Amino acid sequence: MENLNAIPLSALRAIEAIARNGTLGLAADELGVTAGALSQRLAKAEAAFGQSLFVRTAAGLKPTPIFADVVPRLTHAISELSSIVADIRLPKExxxxxxxxxxxxxxxxxxxxxxxxxxxxxxxxxxxxxxxxxxxxxxxxxxxxxxxxxxxxxxxxxxxxxxxxxxxxxxxxxxxxxxxxxxxxxxxxxxxxxxxxxxxxxxxxxxxxxxxxxxxxxxxxxxxxxxxxxxxxxxxxxxxxxxxxxxxxxxxxxxxxxxxxxxxxxxxxxxxxxxxxxxxxxxxxxxxxxxxxxxxxxxxxx
Structure with missing residues (x-):
């Protein structure tokens, strides 16, 4: 799991949200940050991975082929992390x-x-x-x-x-x-x-x-x-x-x-x-x- 030390969770959340929503604006709204702040997170994530993760198009941001292959797994992983956090927290019954x-x-x-x-x-x-x-x-x-x-x-x-x-x-x-x-x-x-x-x-x-x-x-x-x-x-x-x-x-x-x-x-x-x-x-x-x-x-x- 040493690979995780090089990539902040916030960066993984950022690229997953962008891939799922297709635009910086929609992803930023979901994460509760500005589009500018999310753009910076994306740049840091791509620098950490040593490659571009998205192709810029007129319609928005499209994952590169190599990233597109792992997006479903990343979405599932973040969903599981969200559930784990909710389960550990004191339940708001x-x-x-x-x-x-x-x-x-x-x-x-x-x-x-x-x-x-x-x-x-x-x-x-x-x-x-x-x-x-x-x-x-x-x-x-x-x-x-x-x-x-x-x-x-x-x-x-x-x-x-x-x-x-x-x-x-x-x-x-x-x-x-x-x-x-x-x-x-x-x-x-x-x-x-x-x-x-x-x-x-x-x-x-x-x-x-x-x-x-x-x-x-x-x-x-x-x-x-x-x-x-x-x-x-x-x-x-x-x-x-x-x-x-x-x-x-x-x-x-x-x-x-x-x-x-x-x-x-x-x-x-x-x-x-x-x-x-x-x-x-x-x-x-x-x-x-x-x-x-x-x-x-x-x-x-x-």
Whole structure:
């Protein structure tokens, strides 16, 4: 192990983060340093190894062939070191950090998390809204609630539910809608021009070759739902986003049909956090709450 005496751990962390993220900026953000400081660490690492480890390209930094071969092993080794440090430290059994998509947090989780807090008064839950898919093995985050159209994200990910979409609008506007084709006569609220969910829902209705009308654009699905509440048009929402508003009568669903998008919600943990009792307690509570919601959703849809 004498080789390790010549290379500081900080240098190994630096080159691993750069290789995984592809740019100095992203790697610096992850490590909590400036890009300039990370550039200096990279220079020292390359000097210690006696060779360049990256090729500079227009897109960022690409590992050289010899370094690219060992990057997966280096990532695994640093992940293991992170887990060892966490295991040796006094376990923070009274804290739980959860990374979750902002919309899921604000539209579904926040309205229910107090039940868990009341059941676990000695546990402090920290919710971290983030669109970033955090590497749980390299962070202090215990749980990641994620949405993906791919297979399970992470080695320990457990499926929570399938994402289903359906059109919603203000109650007064819903009373003017009688067939799916009526939707094509109304303003369509959108996050962007991808018009998420419309293709899946219209296809399930057997409608092809349609053109969706223009409508207001808000670069946030939560704002789009708010716009639907105020009567600005029709929005293709999903259950964890809109069903509480639907139950409160803030929006209406002109049709009971809900279409799967192919996306799935996952409960992800790290090798370290999966062994924590509070993580399993939170998972059991979350699955029970979602089961209640799913039962209600299924009673009003098909």
């Amino acid at each position: 009274n804290t739980l950090t959860v990374s979750v998509a902002p919309i899921f947090a604000s539209r579904w989780l926040i309205w229910r998390i107090n039940k868990f807090n009341q059941q676990n008064p000695n546990l402090s839950v920290r919710i971290v809204p983030s669109l970033e898919v955090i590497n749980l093995d390299l962070s202090e985050v215990d749980v990641g609630i994620r949405v993906s159209q791919d297979a399970a994200i992470g080695r320990n990910a457990v499926k929570l539910l399938d994402q289903r979409v359906f059109p919603v609008c203000a109650p007064d506007l819903a009373r003017t809608i009688h067939t799916p084709h009526d939707l094509l006569k109304l303003p369509v609220i959108r996050e962007n021009e991808k018009l998420y969910g419309w293709k899946s829902w219209m296809s399930d209705q057997g409608i092809e070759g349609y053109s969706l009308p223009d409508g207001p654009t808000y670069a946030d699905a939560s704002l789009c739902l708010d716009a639907a509440m105020t009567g600005q048009g029709v929005f293709m929402a999903w259950e964890t986003l809109a069903c509480d508003a639907l139950e409160r009568g803030q929006v209406s669903a002109p049709f009971n049909l809900r279409a799967r998008t192919g996306a799935t919600y996952w409960f992800a943990t790290s090798q370290r956090s999966r062994r924590k009792q509070n993580v399993n307690r939170f998972k059991d509570w979350l699955e029970a709450e979602l089961a209640c919601s799913i039962s209600l959703w299924n009673s009003t849809s098909h």
